[in-house]
Amino acid sequence: MFALAPLALLALAGLASAExxxxxxxxGWRFARFxxxxxxxxxxVLQPWMMPLANDFIVTGTKYPAPSxxxxxxxxxxxxxxxxxNAWQQVDLPHDWAIAGPFGAPGISGGMGRLPTNGVGWYRKxxxxxxxxxxxxKSIFLDVDGSMSYTAVWLNxxxxxxxxxxxxxxxxxxxxHLRAGNNTLAIRLDNPVENSRWYPGAGIYRNLWIVKVDKAxxxxxxxxxxxxxxxxTSATVNLVVQVENLGTATRQxxxxxxxxxxxxxxxxxTAPVATIKTTTASLPAGAKLSLxxxxxxxxxxxxxxxxxxTPNLYLAVTxxxxxTTAIDTYTTRFGIRTITYSPTQGLLLNSERIPIRGTCNHHDLGALGAAYNHAATVRQLTTLVAMGTNALRTSHNPPAPELLDLADTLGLLxxxxxxxxxxxxKTKNDYHLLFPAWHEPDLRSFLRRDRNHPSVVFWSIGNEIPDQGSALAAREGAALTAIVRQEDSTRQxxxxxxxxxxxxxLPGxxxxxxxxxxxxxxxxxxxxxxxxxxxxxGSETASCISSRGTYLFPVSTSNNARYSAAGGADxxxxxxxxxxxxxxxxxGSADAVFVAQERGSPWVAGEFVWTGFDYLGEPTPYGGNGGARSSYFGIVDLAGFKKDRFWLYQARWKGEQAMVHLLPHWTWPERTGQVTPVHVFSAADEVEVLVNGVSQGRKKKGGAGVYRFRWDEVKYAAGEVVAVGYKGGKEWARDVRRxxxxxxxxxxxxxxxVIDGDGRDLAFVTVEVVDEKGVVVPRANNTVTFExxxxxxxxxxxxxxxxxMTAFPSxxxxxxxxxxxxxxxxDKGGRGQITVTAKAEGVKQGQVVITAK
Structure with missing residues (x-):
C-alpha cells in the first residue's frame, strides 16, 4: 500500500545498508487518563525546560538558556x-484517548465533537x-511526529x-540519561477544554520513533x-546538508x-543518475555546519x-x-518540477496550467479519531482522487508527515x-497562548520538515485570522511571511x-x-x-451542508439556497x-461556486472546497446543546460513504468521464402523486429523464458552470426512474433508481x-440493507450487529x-x-481468514471473508 520508508527501500534495492x-x-505502552x-x-511550571528545544528553530527571536x-x-x-x-490501559501508538467516547463529555462543546479530549494523560514504556x-x-533520539498536547518527557x-x-x-x-538495560520512559500530555474549534484529538496520536546514529x-x-x-533535457539539483557533531572532539x-x-x-x-561530489568538513565538537x-x-x-x-520521484542518499567508515546515511525523497504562480493564468506546473480542484480536510479519520492510520488515510485520499480532486488543504494545521508522502506518490498538490x-x-485556550513564544520555532520546524515534498506547492501562514483588517494582523502576517521566505524561497x-x-x-x-x-x-x-x-x-469555498441520503421537501427552485425550515433543514x-x-x-452551493469561477473569473487559479470529508466537531447548524457530533460540510460523510455532491464535483472536475448521477432515491410510498423533483448531475450535453418509461423531457446543459439538470415537476410513482446523458447526440451514460x-x-x-496481519492495516466493510431483489432500502435504519x-x-x-451518539467502538x-x-x-502477526458477519433482527444475515497475510 504505497511507499515504504526510504531506508527500507534502500535495502530492497540492494543498495548500501544504512548506518x-x-x-x-x-x-507496548501503558496509558492512564486523569x-x-x-x-x-x-x-x-514545565515551560522553562521545554523552551530550549526550540533554539534550533529560532533565528530572529531570543534563544533560551538551559534552566538552572x-x-x-x-x-x-x-x-x-x-x-x-499494571492497572493502566495497554495501548499501541498512534493513540487517541478520546475517540472511544462516550459522547457528551462534560465541558466539551459540539464544536469540539463532544468527546473527552480534556484531561492529563500519562504514557509509560x-x-x-x-x-x-x-x-x-552514538546519539539516541526520540522523534515525535505529533502529540496533543503540552507534551513533556522523562527518562529514568x-x-x-x-x-x-x-x-x-x-x-x-x-x-x-540512557543506560544499558531497562529504562523508564514516561510522557505527560495535558489537554485543556476550549483549545480548538474542531475535534483536536488527544494523546500521542502520530508516530513515535527512536533514531540511533553516530555523534556526527x-x-x-x-x-x-x-x-x-x-x-x-536537464535539471539542476541544489542540496544543502546540515551536519552536526554532538561528540566531544572535532571530527573530519x-x-x-x-x-x-x-x-x-x-x-x-540500482544505479544513480547523479552524484553530488564529496565535500570534506572539519566539524568541531558541538557545532553545526551547512554544506x-x-x-x-x-x-x-x-x-x-x-x-x-506523472508524479515521478527521486531519492537522494547522503x-x-x-x-574509510560510513557513519551516517540520510535519505531525502524529492521531485523535480517548475511552478509558476500567474495572476492571469493561475497555477502552472511544468509550464502546464493546472486548475486547482482541491478540498479542505481536517486531520481526523472519522471513527478512528485523530490517531494516524495509513490505510484510512489512503482510503480518504483515493476516494477524493476518484472524484477528480488534485489538491489538498491541510486545514488548519500541519498534517501527519505520512500524508505528504502519500500526496507525493499520488501527485496531489x-x-x-x-x-x-x-x-x-478564537477559543479560550487555543494557539494564541503559545503564539508569542512559539510561532517562530513552530513555523520554522514545520517548513523544514515539509519543504522537500514536491506535493507542497503553497504555504499558508493562517486561516481566517481574527481582525483581518487590523494593523496587528498585517504586522504578524508580514513577520510570518518573512520567516517562510527565509526557509523556502521556491514557493509562494x-x-x-x-x-x-x-x-x-494584510493581503499585501x-x-x-x-x-x-x-x-x-x-x-x-x-x-x-x-x-x-x-x-x-479560492482557499475555501462552498460550505454546502447535507445529510447523506436524506431528501427534504419542498425543494428550493434556486441552485444556491440558504438552508431553512421552509426548505432544506429539519x-x-x-x-x-x-x-x-x-x-x-x-x-454557497457548489453550483454557485462553479458559475462564479467559470463565467466571471477565468484567471482564478481554482478552489479548495470546504470540505472533502465530514469531520468530528463543528456540526453546523446543530452544534448547540443536544446537537450533533460531527460536520455536515463533507462531500463524503464521516463513514466514507459518498454524498450526492460527490458526483456534482466529479461532473465538473472529471468532465471527460462518462457519468450521470440521479437523485433522489425512488422509494416514497407517502408521496404517490406528489411532486418529487428529480435532479441529475453530469457533464453531458443533454439529459433525458424517464419515469416508468415515460419521458419527462430532454434538457440541455445550462451553460458554463452548470452541471445540474433539474426536473422540478415530476410526480412520484413507484417503479423506476432513469436518467440518460448524451454527448454529441449519442448516449453517453445512464443511471437508474428503483x-x-x-x-x-x-x-x-x-x-x-486482503490486508496485512500487522495489527494496523484495516479493512472497511460496508453493509447495505436490501430488499429481496438486492435494492438498497434507502431509509432503512435497522440495528446491525457485527461479529x-x-x-x-x-x-x-x-x-x-x-x-x-453511539460510541464508535460499539x-x-x-x-x-x-x-x-x-x-x-x-491481530498482530495474524494470518488466515477473518470472517465478518452482520446481523439484524428480521432480515437475513450477511457475511464477508477477509484474508490476513
Missing amino acids: RVRTSLND TTNPDSLSYS GTAPGPNISYVQASFND TLTATADDVDGT GNLLGGWPWGYASWRLDLTK HVAQFGTYITTPAVST VDVTTTIYPLDAAGIPA NGSATIANPRLWGPPPTQ TLTSG VLDEAFDCWSTS VTTAMNAASEKDA TVDIIGLNYQGEYGSYAAFHDKFPGKMVM ATTKYISAYELGNPGWG TAGRATGLGVSVERA VAGPGKLVATDNGDPTD ASRKAFSGLVLAIVKA
Whole structure:
C-alpha cells in the first residue's frame, strides 16, 4: 500500500545498508487518563525546560538558556521505574484517548465533537538499551511526529523537555540519561477544554520513533533540495546538508550524495543518475555546519499531477564518512518540477496550467479519531482522487508527515497550512497562548520538515485570522511571511482570508490572494484589480451542508439556497437535505461556486472546497446543546460513504468521464402523486429523464458552470426512474433508481479483501440493507450487529449520521440511509481468514471473508 520508508527501500534495492537506525516506538505502552490534575504540574511550571528545544528553530527571536535548578517531576511516581502501571490501559501508538467516547463529555462543546479530549494523560514504556547503544559513540533520539498536547518527557526520572503544540513534529536527545538495560520512559500530555474549534484529538496520536546514529550525523530535517533550473533535457539539483557533531572532539567528515530515480512502486534504481561530489568538513565538537552541493540530472523525469502529468520521484542518499567508515546515511525523497504562480493564468506546473480542484480536510479519520492510520488515510485520499480532486488543504494545521508522502506518490498538490490563529484568540485556550513564544520555532520546524515534498506547492501562514483588517494582523502576517521566505524561497505564501478587504494591509503582506467564500459573491475581481501581480484562488469555498441520503421537501427552485425550515433543514431530526443546494449563509452551493469561477473569473487559479470529508466537531447548524457530533460540510460523510455532491464535483472536475448521477432515491410510498423533483448531475450535453418509461423531457446543459439538470415537476410513482446523458447526440451514460421493497437481508462487501496481519492495516466493510431483489432500502435504519471470527477484531463502526451518539467502538449500530460501516483489523502477526458477519433482527444475515497475510 504505497511507499515504504526510504531506508527500507534502500535495502530492497540492494543498495548500501544504512548506518542510521530508525525504529518505531509505537508498540507496548501503558496509558492512564486523569480528568483532574494528578501531579500538580502545568505548562507554566514545565515551560522553562521545554523552551530550549526550540533554539534550533529560532533565528530572529531570543534563544533560551538551559534552566538552572532541579527539573520538575522526579518525585512523581509515574516517572519512576518502581511505579506499578499494571492497572493502566495497554495501548499501541498512534493513540487517541478520546475517540472511544462516550459522547457528551462534560465541558466539551459540539464544536469540539463532544468527546473527552480534556484531561492529563500519562504514557509509560520500558526501553531496553544495549551496551553498544550507550558506548559514547552514538546519539539516541526520540522523534515525535505529533502529540496533543503540552507534551513533556522523562527518562529514568529526568525531565528531558517537551513541546506544547500538538501539531508539531519534534525531537529529544535521550543519550545523556540512557543506560544499558531497562529504562523508564514516561510522557505527560495535558489537554485543556476550549483549545480548538474542531475535534483536536488527544494523546500521542502520530508516530513515535527512536533514531540511533553516530555523534556526527545529518541533523534533524537536515537536507534542503531545490531544483532552480529545469528543462526537458536537464535539471539542476541544489542540496544543502546540515551536519552536526554532538561528540566531544572535532571530527573530519566527508559528505557525498547520490541520487536515484524511484519507480512507480517507490523502489530506487540500482544505479544513480547523479552524484553530488564529496565535500570534506572539519566539524568541531558541538557545532553545526551547512554544506552546499549541486548536480545535474540529464533528461529528468518531472513530478506533476495526473492525469496529464506523472508524479515521478527521486531519492537522494547522503552519506557521511569518517576516514574509510560510513557513519551516517540520510535519505531525502524529492521531485523535480517548475511552478509558476500567474495572476492571469493561475497555477502552472511544468509550464502546464493546472486548475486547482482541491478540498479542505481536517486531520481526523472519522471513527478512528485523530490517531494516524495509513490505510484510512489512503482510503480518504483515493476516494477524493476518484472524484477528480488534485489538491489538498491541510486545514488548519500541519498534517501527519505520512500524508505528504502519500500526496507525493499520488501527485496531489498541497496547500500546507500552519495556524488557525495568531496572537488573537478564537477559543479560550487555543494557539494564541503559545503564539508569542512559539510561532517562530513552530513555523520554522514545520517548513523544514515539509519543504522537500514536491506535493507542497503553497504555504499558508493562517486561516481566517481574527481582525483581518487590523494593523496587528498585517504586522504578524508580514513577520510570518518573512520567516517562510527565509526557509523556502521556491514557493509562494498565502493566508486564507474571509473578512479582509482588498483595501486592508494584510493581503499585501502575502504572495497569493487566498479568499474564503468571498469569491462566490464578486470579491475575486476586486482583489484581482487591486493586486494585478498576484495569483488569486479560492482557499475555501462552498460550505454546502447535507445529510447523506436524506431528501427534504419542498425543494428550493434556486441552485444556491440558504438552508431553512421552509426548505432544506429539519430541526427535529437535525438533518439537512441531500439535494445539495443548502449553504449556512457565509458560503454557497457548489453550483454557485462553479458559475462564479467559470463565467466571471477565468484567471482564478481554482478552489479548495470546504470540505472533502465530514469531520468530528463543528456540526453546523446543530452544534448547540443536544446537537450533533460531527460536520455536515463533507462531500463524503464521516463513514466514507459518498454524498450526492460527490458526483456534482466529479461532473465538473472529471468532465471527460462518462457519468450521470440521479437523485433522489425512488422509494416514497407517502408521496404517490406528489411532486418529487428529480435532479441529475453530469457533464453531458443533454439529459433525458424517464419515469416508468415515460419521458419527462430532454434538457440541455445550462451553460458554463452548470452541471445540474433539474426536473422540478415530476410526480412520484413507484417503479423506476432513469436518467440518460448524451454527448454529441449519442448516449453517453445512464443511471437508474428503483423503488425498494421491504428489507429482507444485509448485503456485505469489503473494499480490500486482503490486508496485512500487522495489527494496523484495516479493512472497511460496508453493509447495505436490501430488499429481496438486492435494492438498497434507502431509509432503512435497522440495528446491525457485527461479529468477527478468526485472527482479527472489530475496531469501530459508523454510519455517517452526524446525530448518532453511539460510541464508535460499539459492535451494534443503526443503519443510516440504508448503510453501516465496520472497520476491522487483523491481530498482530495474524494470518488466515477473518470472517465478518452482520446481523439484524428480521432480515437475513450477511457475511464477508477477509484474508490476513
